[in-house]
Amino acid sequence: MSQSETEANIDLPHLSEEIAETTASTLAAIGVRIRELRQARGLTLQELADVSGLSTSMLSLVERGRASPSIGSLIVIASALGVTMSDLLVSGSLAEEKIVVRASEARVVETAQHVVRRLMREDRSRGVSVAVNEYAPHTGSAEHPITHDGFEYGFVLQGELTVEVDGIKHVLRQGDLIAYSSRRKHKLWNHGKTKVRTLWFNLDRD
Numbered sequence: 001m002s003q004s005e006t007e008a009n010i011d012l013p014h015l016s017e018e019i020a021e022t023t024a025s026t027l028a029a030i031g032v033r034i035r036e037l038r039q040a041r042g043l044t045l046q047e048l049a050d051v052s053g054l055s056t057s058m059l060s061l062v063e064r065g066r067a068s069p070s071i072g073s074l075i076v077i078a079s080a081l082g083v084t085m086s087d088l089l090v091s092g093s094l095a096e097e098k099i100v101v102r103a104s105e106a107r108v109v110e111t112a113q114h115v116v117r118r119l120m121r122e123d124r125s126r127g128v129s130v131a132v133n134e135y136a137p138h139t140g141s142a143e144h145p146i147t148h149d150g151f152e153y154g155f156v157l158q159g160e161l162t163v164e165v166d167g168i169k170h171v172l173r174q175g176d177l178i179a180y181s182s183r184r185k186h187k188l189w190n191h192g193k194t195k196v197r198t199l200w201f202n203l204d205r206d
Helices: 017-040 045-052 056-063 071-081 093-097
Strands: 006-008 067-069 107-110 116-123 128-135 151-158 160-165 168-173 177-181 186-189 196-203
Touching: 017 056, 017 067, 017 071, 017 107, 017 116, 045 056, 045 071, 056 067, 056 071, 067 071, 151 160, 151 168, 160 177, 160 196, 168 177
Parallel strands: none
Antiparallel strands: 006 067, 107 116, 116 128, 128 196, 151 177, 151 196, 160 168, 160 186
């Protein structure tokens, strides 16, 4: 990994505790945003590395808030994800302080597979994000099973969703819940003729 790519293993003893905390929070927010955009586009870390020209280890550190990417690296990552660098620099401190998140306040993202993802909460201090996902007929998370860091819980609010984990297909209906390590190969797909709505919890850790 080159020095130009990142300043890894951040140590900020010379900064005040407040500045260090703010810096760490900002890096975590950037990492969460990059991972969210990458997963929304159905890309693995390796695929993003191939497109951006950066190493998978560097990208993994950045997504986990453990490395400080250079401006040049952020520009390259943003370009690979089809966004601008400013789209990666989001501030979530105020959102995390809110007790109630209104439906109208949710950040809406449409993935490359045309799944509508409404991010209700992104609690970086606890390493969890909560989203309501809508799958139109014949849409899903990705064409092929993917893996990434973390653990996830999925609850079906409406419709019938097929979740494939390690090659085994599980058909979930309204009221059903599934939980699995995100490191296992998985794929979500709506094979039906009606819309599927789910409540999904993604944890940063297994």
